[in-house]
Amino acid sequence: MLARLLLISIVLVVSAGCGGGGSVSQKDVQKQFQAIQSLAAEGALVAGGAADGRTTDVFVRVHTGYLDKAARKVETKLSSAHATGAAERDRVRAARLASSVSDELATLGDDPGDREAARRIQRRLERDAALAERQAG
Secondary structure, three states: OHHHHHHHHHHHHHHHOOOOOOEOOHHHHHHHHHHHHHHHHHHHHHHHHHHHOOOOHHHHHHHHHHHHHHHHHHHHHHHHOEOOHHHHHHHHHHHHHHHHHHHHHHHHHHOOOOHHHHHHHHHHHHHHHHHHHHHHO
8 A cells, every 4th residue: 555655656746847947837836736745645654654553663764765855856846946926826835845744754764663753743744735635726
């Protein structure tokens, strides 16, 4: 199940392709929100497994590393792009959300054995996933 979600996350991130450094449209930003939603949702699943003791620390470290890297890539693309009007406002929001998701994943990967922290991170990632899903519209 997690392997399938990882594959979906990677496909979404790669296909989102908003081309860092250039101009992005509202549709491009919405695709990035979809990628963020996928990464946050998958991260929440990993965090839930860590909180419940269902996953090994090594699995959590490696998996959150992949997800963190993908979230940073989305953030970098969005941060170096530009847009106009509502797309610019949403681009900034998406970049901030991608950064937040990345930070949460990095924190989980740094101490995967802390079950209380994993549960808090799970809730934050679930919240981030829901926010990204609403923004993807």
